[in-house]
Amino acid sequence: MVTGQKAVFYLVREEILPEAIKKTIKVKELLKRGEARTINEAVEKMELSRSAYYKYKDYVFPFYEASKEKIVTLALLLEHKSGVLSRVLNTIANEHGSVLTINQGIPLQGVANAAISIETADLAIDLEAMLDKLRMVDGVKRLEVLGQA
Incomplete structure (x- = not known):
């Protein structure tokens, strides 16, 4: 180069x-x-x-190193059940992710779309591991990385 x-x-x-x-x-x-x-x-x-x-x-x-000290925006499809979003946020907090924004749509047909922007600078684990943990949260139907800044 x-x-x-x-x-x-x-x-x-x-x-x-x-x-x-x-x-x-x-x-x-x-x-x-x-x-x-x-x-x-x-x-x-x-x-x-x-x-x-x-x-x-x-x-x-690895991908997670490229996202270190960045802002990552996640798109989630969540079941409309009490506590699902709270468990997602607790999982992020437990790994020292800093939630910057949360946008959640109105639930339709038992599910709601949510977008969460996270600062990854202080994550205790790599981003891929945290994404795997979030996918395992009861009520998370889909999780995708929308983008990075």
Whole structure:
């Protein structure tokens, strides 16, 4: 990339990535979790060359890292039952997410649409893990990431 040009990002499904890129991400995760003490140890565990790791390490990262310290807007379809929205908000709060806005529509046919904007800077877990927790909340029928700022 030429200096001064804005970086362009793409969201790509893991299964189409070359093996070296997948392994680079896993090496970074091993190091982050402390499952490997050195880069040499991590690349050996993943059977990846050091040169491939250094080639890709600054250019690949999981989705949740791209959303760290950002505002993420979620679209939810919630059952019209007492406490569903409260449980969603408590789940976000328990993981140190900061709710910035909540918009909920009037329930129709037993469900209501809701949009929640969250600041992710202080999340205790990665965004993907929190999204999985939110999907497991009783009464959440659908959850999608609408956008990031």
